[in-house]
Amino acid sequence: MFKKLLLLISVALVLFSCSEQKKEYTLAFYNVENLFDTINHPVKWDDDFTPEGKLKYSTQRYGDKLEKLSKVLSSIDTLSLPTVIGLCEIENRLVIEDLCKEDALIAGNYKIAHTESPDKRGIDCALIYKSDDFKYLNHEAIGIQFPWEPDYTTRDILHVEGILGKKDTVHIFVNHWPSRRGGQEKSEKNRVFVAEQLRKSVDKIQDKNPMAKIIIMGDFNDEPNNISVTKSLQANNAKTAENTEELHNLMYDLFEAGQGSYNYRGDWNMLDHLIVSKSLIGNKNGLSTTYGSGNLFTEEWICYKNKNGVLVPSRTYGGPNYYGGYSDHFPVYFKITE
Template identity: 65%
Template sequence: MLKKALLLFAVALISLSSFAKGKKDITVVFYNVENLFDTINNPDKRDNDFTPMGKLQWDTKRYNDKISKLSYVLSSIDKEELPALVGLCEIENRDVLEDLIDQEKLKKGKYRIAHSESPDKRGIDCALIYQKSRFRYIKQESINIEFPWEKEYKTRDILYVQGLVGRKDTLNIFVNHWPSRRGGQEKSEKNRVFVAKQLRKAVDKIQAKNPFAKIIIMGDFNDEPTDKAVAETLKAGNNRDSDNPMELFNLMYDMKVNGEGTYNFRGSWNMLDNLIVSNSLLNGSRGYQTLHNAGRIYRDKWICFKNKKGILTPNKTYGGTKYYGGFSDHFPVYFKLKR
């Protein structure tokens, strides 16, 4: 009887081990795809440049080439599998997203789309594409931004999406594209601080109901991890010793301090693309978790341009009105959630 019991116990352990190995990690990506416009003029948006007759001569050939290249990038980030969750910014509408997920490299992911039209006058939005089999969509909302001091200035909404991963892990995801540094970083900073306040309110609302809520904040913030809007207003830092589940941690903070970046401006690296998680995803005891050093920049040589100094920078689609035919002026960022 003892031998039989031990045998059954061993079989159970093997089965449990196999089940654990079968649980897939979840790769989470954010990518500013640099003006992914269709070729059709929308009279309600300032998209004239991105038409065949516009000054950028944005035609079907160039559009299809960019869509194809973006699909190659997204399918190459994780060598083992397609990312389960991809936040995107600088996309014009749902149509371009449909074209993207229909590319051969992404088709097997059977992606679904979370997106809403934002009031940005150029017509660019934020979106989330997700594998339906790995992220069970619950709901989405848009956080509209209205600046009290400049009513006419319309920027991108923050996209909030909630869904389930694994058996019962609820993820609260915010996809961002904060106002640009138009007019200079200092002059424009108050705009990003204001957006950070709206995002912080949304986070506080979730955490007031559940201090252990699992939150992912991703996006092009047009600010770096050490800048005021991110570090002070949003309160996303790099406190590795905190045991407060509600604290926010920026996975890109240390890389910024080490001089790395996702966007190269006049020879200087900027870490504008941020990945931020609630501490409950770092120090929790159940479900999906990640590590403090999990943040990564995807910058394989084939998506880069080598400048005169031999430095590899993002190979962009346009430089001003000059067509380079690259991928994007930003590198994608990503991390993994593990069980």
């Protein structure tokens, strides 16, 4: 009788433990380095990414790129495919659909949120999500027009609203800010302006609900300590909950530790960011993450050794040279529990 009682207690404890176990979601962002199809679109600057172009971008190379990217994304979470993945440097919806059909990702049954941006190169931002865990509500493109250069076009910011998990509405912003072409100082005002537009969108949400759950991801082409991020966007690594409208940069501490998502001439740059509202930090009711949850995916097999023996992202192209790698950026990711 005593043994049976112990057995019943053990089973009850196991069942209670299972019922109390929190659900975990992985959210990732990846600059996939020029994921183009092989078709020449007359209104886009995509001539190089065709079989006849200077990059000799063949169907075989396109297929190899898709396979490699899918392998990376499916390896970020060894237990389950990421729930939400932000992407940049994708040409159109077709290439996203082709990516989601790859064997390594097809089990995720990913859905797509995407809009065509006015970028002359033809590259956009997008979000793919597992519809079992993320209930899509709506999305919009936040257009960018510089007052001092109205004819200059850049990528839109993609804003996706949905329900992650059982009940919590989240706002996800996918970004690809203007490059540093011409130098960091000369080009900085462009990124500051984009950051200000993003902050305005965040303010509108928080004005309605100060505890709104906001997730910002993207390639900012700036570091966590640059003014576009710290001043214009008002995102930092302060570990205090005094102001619930503050934004916390999950990649800041890794940046301060000397790590980066992009390697330029031997120097590490943390250009890819994951930023969350303080309402998601240590939340006891619903979705929650922690200050130290930001991660880089840096497995050796997506790298090559540079001349100094340092493992850096293995890129697909370097100038006109085809290397057959994955991307020139590392993916970044974090986990949220419910």
